[in-house]
Amino acid sequence: MKESWRWYGDLDRITLPEVAQTGASGIVTALHEIPYGEVWERSVIAERNQRIKGAGFDWVMVESLPVHENIKRGEGDLERLYANYRQSMANLAAEGVKTICYNFMPLIDWTRTDLTAPVARGGACLRFDAPRMAAFEIHMLDRKAALDDYPEAVIEQAGAWYKASTEQDRADLLHAIMSGLPGAYDRYDVEGLKTALKTYEGIDRAEIRANFKRFLEAIVPTAEELGMRLCVHPDDPPRDILGLPRVVSSEEDIAWVMDAVEARSNGLTLCAGSLGAGIHNDIPHIAERFSDRIHFAHLRNVRHDPDQSGSFEEADHLGGGTDMVALISVLLGEEARRREEGREDAEIPFRPDHGHDLLSDRERGAHPGYALIGRMKGLAELRGVIAGLSWRAAKA
Template identity: 45%
Template sequence: MTAPADRNLMVQTMRWFGPSDPVSLADIRQAGCEGVVTALHHIPNGEVWTVAEIARRKAEIEAHGMVWSVVESLPIHEDIKTQGPLLDQCLENYRISIENLAACGITTVTYNFMPLLDWTRTDLNYALPDGARALRFEAVAVAAFDIFHIQRPNAAADYAPELVERARARYEAMSEAERVQLERTIIKGLPGSEESFGVPEFRAALTTYDGIGHAELKDHMVHFLKAVCPTADAAGVKLVVHPDDPPFPIFGLPRVVSTEADLADLFERVPNESNGLCFCAGSFSIRPDNDLTAMIERFGGRIYFTHLRNTRRENDATGNAIDFHESPHLDGSIDMFSVITALRRASIRHDRRIPMRPDHGHQMLDDLHKRTNPGYSAIGRLRGLAELRGLEMGIARAMAAA
């Protein structure tokens, strides 16, 4: 039996970075969103999110006629990732925060397990042919920063010789101002990032991962989940992991949520119902070996939140030599029609509405003259939401009529 067209449509949301966000809750409401994705960014990593602080933020959102749909993110302290001296206390604080969120009726919680840095780009103002500006990742810029700017020991061994020589030429041609700008872009912290560094601090932080490779970091992630999932199960909370962005090792740091095999291993080792997935189409799309629709079909029962953005891979490279930029939501390396069709089928199969947010919109129109958070201007995301909303409605109506 075919579900009616208005059933199981995704919950339309936008991310909000709190009271200092230049995009207001009123703006998000006017975009047609019913939900907000946000976090308590003022609370340091590893500390407890109290009921009072959660309730205060929830009331702000509800006063604008929306609901706090998803937490993004409840950060993972570095001592959990490295199993450092604060491990046990950080795990206990995380469990308490989960219980406090559940007590306030918030039951979808995003996190990521990327070491030190969250999502990484090398250019926040990449000019597109139409005059809009996008976020971009260029492998040679990362290599130049890694090998010649922070001078990570043995960094050159992680790159192909041809890329090392291109990076050398790039770095030597850069002005001091360009080098400083690249440093700020990569390690000073992008919107939603949980850490920011100067060069000396970043060099020191990298040493905390000495001896931690892919297998060790995956074991640490499994340890974390086994410690907190029973609490989440009991509280009815879904913990949804955001994939690595970009989905390959960077600065010698391992990545463990990058591929279909990574996900299969994670769900096999921690089968708890609360162990879920934030399906970020853009992050997974960077690797040409990730088949997005097949991943949705396989892991649809674990998807409780999705980021819908598109990327344009600029070359056919693999590993850490891939260049890409954020493209229009319906025009990139992703077949968004197939992705949303697969998500719709998953919604019907599992009888749930998946919260969705349009991710990383272009800076465009009047927003080109305003202060904006990179990737999170109002107009670019509004364009993306409108396109995705129309595409989903068309897919839903066609499926209902079939």
């Protein structure tokens, strides 16, 4: 498995020479400065690629080439957006970058309510607290339909939290929820988010799926022609958020995506943490079922609150609810099968996802979830599992 590291380019507080000390050999990055829907010019891609190679890495994965909101809503000049996406793909392929991770989450990306939840023995982690999310939706956004989205106990806790909260508490909650948006883009304030949500009014799950299928039909043939791999990232968390339908949240959803356009290039980013946030998901089983279409893996773990309210937080990479040893065993088995077939994509890139803030991480101020020391710890743990399983397989 190819050890990789997510790097935000000039927006990152972590430098490539520092990443080199983690032992990772692949870089996962994107041109976050380019507005959604615009073409990634080959010259800009080449400059980024040369910079990565000059530091001793391979650019193994684009994360992400964003899907414009109009594509998700199915409105506007879709043919221009599809054409721009295809041209960006061609420009990436011309520079030897042939795998793209993307998502189809409406409006916002991963969602957390706390960026610095305390960890038992020190440090901090990302957390999704269902009562606080409910408080945000019901009381701050005044989205009354959210009353149907949460259990009564969570709604009561949400009301109590909001009543006791200060203006700063509410500002911190908004900041945390908006922090999942990538790159340098402006975050919404409450009124701005209300306005943005209105653009999705009347769009249900079936329509999002139809728009997703239209996108795949427009893009996957080009990926096939270019020898590229597309790998959809699951929803995080795997549930509807803010009343927005999410359609990559379960094994059934992934099967629908894979079947929407039957091609190996229409693949999956196996994100153990995103899928693991749903107690209904069996991650090693999902990996086994879709192993032939996994082009990238995000390896992390989450711990669910025992009250089953839907709250969870980032655990140690080898802790939490997902059997990481079993999952990695599936991925190594798939690599072995691909090598027997002589496939050029036999090695599956992975990255340690969402590390804890440990030691001096907090002082650095890196992107939430993307601390240096916390991710390096996770990478070391995952490396040990891979080494152990590989040794056992070699001895068998």
